[in-house]
Amino acid sequence: MRQIATDLDLDFRSLLDGLEHPAILLTPDYQIVASNKRYQQSFGDVPVGDHCFRVSHGYDKPCDQAGESCPLQACTHSGERERVLHIHNTPRGREHIDVEMLPIKGRNGELRYFIEMLKPVRSASAEISSDHMVGRSAAFNTMLELINLVAPHDTSVLLLGESGAGKELAAQAIHSTGGRCDKAMVTVECAGLTDTLFESELFGHVKGAFTGAVSNKPGLLESARGGTLFLDEIGDVPLGMQVKLLRLLETGSYRAVGSTQPQLADFRLICATNKDLPAMIAEGQFREDLYYRINTFPIHLPPLRERRADLALISRSILKKLSPNGGYRLTDSAVKRLQDYDFPGNIRELKNILERATIFAHSSIIDLAVLERCFGQEGRQAEPAPSPAAPHKGPWLDLKAQEQQYLKSLLQHCNGDKEKAADIAGISLRSLYRRLEE
Known part of the structure; x- marks a missing residue:
């Protein structure tokens, strides 16, 4: 009997070593039976017979009893593979780990063992980092789990959240862990672009297409070929351009401005906005059909x-x-x-x-x-209540003129420092230059 048990143990180790990720074998009562070489290389030797919740988290009880989701419990209830994002203790500190639990059933259908595969999440950090998104909170982990789930697919993603919540970092995380990570991620800042500028930037133009088009210029779609196209502030795309954007997404083809030759597009689409798109649809400011094209997989980025x-x-x-x-x-x-x-x-x-x-x-x-x-x-200190506004005198300016006046005053206040002015205005430096040129 001892020889049979030993042979069975060796077979399990061989099975674990055939997996492409670090993995351990567990009993239904959370005990570790074996680990593979990848686990030992990534997390160190694990004492056989110890409990997974103690090794991974330092808990003295299972995760579900410590306020976290437990993939082994979920797997026990469903009888199917389960997946969850956890923060584990590792030799490198605390790390986000994508945990996948697979049940192993006996001949009579009873759950005998569980294989736990652990895939480190490289797009975020649970420790101090100047290169990645950082966080450990439940809200952050929920967002990161969605990013990790959708990244391997070519599905269109819509990032929703307030200004400054980190939507561009989230887009980079999706791109860097997806199948197109070896190609470029091209960002198109939609705020402040007119129909003409947006079309020329995105599709490119041919020589003579308009005044100033002295040579052929490939668009950002060409730069994003094989990679990711990130449309930041999609809610600011002009209505007239929304039709052409919808056609691009539906047909996968486009034409440079001034050209009759169609070209095929090849990109993964990520969009971001801090606006209420359904409300804009109700007000006639955003196309409903375009909304459903870009909203395949929405991810909400929690505010601070x-x-x-x-x-x-x-x-x-x-x-x-x-x-x-x-x-x-x-x-x-x-x-x-x-x-x-x-x-x-x-x-x-x-x-x-x-x-x-x-x-x-x-x-x-x-x-x-x-x-x-x-x-x-x-300027967050308490201030006295403002006095009633004086009646407006002089001619009213249109919004564009008011914006130009505001930007000129802001630049004067910042002594010509455009980067500082863009930061105060809440727009990118590129958008500031465009608005000043207009």
Whole structure:
């Protein structure tokens, strides 16, 4: 009997070694029976007989009893493979792990063992990082799980969330872990583009197509060939251009401006917006048919006020990026102050405050006093109620003229610093240049 058990154990190890990901074999009561070579290389030796929840999380009870979802329990109830995103302890620190659980049944259909495959998620970090999205909160993990699920597919993704919530980073995460990661991700900033500019940027143009077209110019669709096309702020695409965009998505072909020759497109589409597209549809500002073409797989990016538990980690990651050798450290009272604030500008606003803090701080310590000075610069302090507005005098300006006037005043305030002006206006530097040229 001992020889049979040994042979069975060896067969399981051979089975695990045939898998392309780190894997362990579990009993229904969470005990580890065996691990494969990839697991040992990635996570180290695992003591046979120990429990998975203790090894992966340091818990003294199963995950579902510690407030987390348990793939083994889910697999037991469904009898089918289950998948969940967890944060595991590893030799490198805490990491996001895509856990897939497969049941192994006996001859009578009873659940005998479970194979747990562990796939590290490289597009995000549960530790300080200046290169990836960071977070450990439930809201962040829910978003990351959706990103991880859809990334391997060519499905169109719609990223929804407030300005500054990190939609471009999420788009990069989808692209970098998808099947087109070896090709380019091309970003089209839709805000501020007129029909003509949008069409020329996206489709390209031929020589003589319009005044100033002195040579053929390939569009961004050509640059995105084989890769990913990211349409940022899709809600700002002009109505007239929405028809052509819809035709591109339906037919997979397009024509450069001024050309009669159709060309085939090859890209994975990711769109992002901070606008309420269904409300825009009701108001006639966005095409319903285009909405359903781009909304195949929606992902909501939570604002910072829903990720307060992540604020310390995000802040330290930003400080590391702002000053790799500075060694800036937030005091506990400073972290508490950040967690008590709602951040209407989300991560973009947090970055501005922390950058000010590195300027105001007299040492590498950023304390509450330094942060309060930064918030004072933000203009968030209580102000007296405004007096009633005086009647308008003089001619009314149209919106475009008001925008031009605003941008000129803003540039004057910033002493010509366009990057600073774009940051205050809440638009990209590229969009600012376009609006000034118009």
